[in-house]
Amino acid sequence: FDNSVSSPIVPAYIDDLPVCSIGSLAFAGSPIETIQLPDTLVRIENNAFSCCNNLTNISFPDSVKYIGTSICNNCSKLKSVKWSKSVTNIRAHSFQNCNSLNEIKNIDNIKTIENYAFFNSGIVSFKIPSSVTEIGYCAFAECHNLESLIMTHVPIIARDAFINSRKMKINCRNIKVKKWAQQTELSIEKSKINTFLNMELENKEQEGEK
Numbered sequence: 001f002d003n004s005v006s007s008p009i010v011p012a013y014i015d016d017l018p019v020c021s022i023g024s025l026a027f028a029g030s031p032i033e034t035i036q037l038p039d040t041l042v043r044i045e046n047n048a049f050s051c052c053n054n055l056t057n058i059s060f061p062d063s064v065k066y067i068g069t070s071i072c073n074n075c076s077k078l079k080s081v082k083w084s085k086s087v088t089n090i091r092a093h094s095f096q097n098c099n100s101l102n103e104i105k106n107i108d109n110i111k112t113i114e115n116y117a118f119f120n121s122g123i124v125s126f127k128i129p130s131s132v133t134e135i136g137y138c139a140f141a142e143c144h145n146l147e148s149l150i151m152t153h154v155p156i157i158a159r160d161a162f163i164n165s166r167k168m169k170i171n172c173r174n175i176k177v178k179k180w181a182q183q184t185e186l187s188i189e190k191s192k193i194n195t196f197l198n199m200e201l202e203n204k205e206q207e208g209e210k
Helices: 175-183 193-209
Strands: 057-059 080-082 103-105 125-127 148-151 169-172
Parallel strands (some): 057 080, 080 103, 125 148, 148 169
């Protein structure tokens, strides 16, 4: 890798062989601002883009089926991420300390958000897909800009998942989530939620009367 290149293009083929993986720490600490990844990629290993302080955006092709831990941690200028539809988890420390992060797209198939995934990131709002079954320890902790979190029922939410994200309000779409939010002393957005919850409770009461 040429350190003087700010916007490298990873080739799809080298000597007629497909480029299928990017190794651990491959671009870590480099001055890249953007990078173009080929749709021949299948794996991207741990820390491949960590500590790239000039990186502003990255798009993972849908051909990628595995993305390792700490993939972009400590990328202080990273603003936008397009995830791979083929990867169903956001692994530990993936976007930790990405203070400028405000957008992550293409995550409708995500099933798990692991420990410290967005710890101390700049994310302002986040919609947790209904496919998510687990949120890990401190996954959204210390997110000081996080104001709005939209979620339905997530079966497993680890301890301190949202600790010290003091601006955060939860837009609940499920009674169990509301109960959990109240037990953990998190605020809940009022817009449309009470009406929705009341309707659900009324329906349950009517079913009980039958």
